[in-house]
Amino acid sequence: MCPxxxxxxxxxxxxxxxxxxxxxxxxxxxxxxxxxxxxxxWMYKAYKRNNGKGGLYKNVKNTIIYLLVFAAGYVTAxxxxxxxxxxxxxxxxxxxQIGN
Numbered sequence: 690m691c692p693x694x695x696x697x698x699x700x701x702x703x704x705x706x707x708x709x710x711x712x713x714x715x716x717x718x719x720x721x722x723x724x725x726x727x728x729x730x731w732m733y734k735a736y737k738r739n740n741g742k743g744g745l746y747k748n749v750k751n752t753i754i755y756l757l758v759f760a761a762g763y764v765t766a767x768x769x770x771x772x773x774x775x776x777x778x779x780x781x782x783x784x785x786q787i788g789n
Contacts, residue, residue: 694735699755701728 705725709718739748 694731694738695751696755698728698731698733698735699752699759701725701731703728703759 701724705721705723705728709721709725712718712721
């Protein structure tokens with residue numbers, strides 16, 4: 690399987706589908722539909738480069754691994770940037786040291 694094709698397709702599918710779900714502007718929804726279609730094309734391209742090697746088990750395992758890596762990055766970014774975590778994170782400690 691072509692890892693670059695697979696990762697590109699997976700990212701385009703994730704961002705295209707989630708963007709289409711949360712945006713109310715028609716033009717951006719059309720853009721996200723194009724991004725989602727591009728993700729499907731990249732996944733098809735990765736499937737064609739696979740040439741029947743690996744099988745379903747390997748494809749499902751790769752999908753789960755990539756989703757777990759993406760989820761770990763998302764949770765880390767949410768922990769660092771979301772206001773819910775600001776009392777726990779380093780922001781309040783630094784502000785107390787400065788005196789603000």
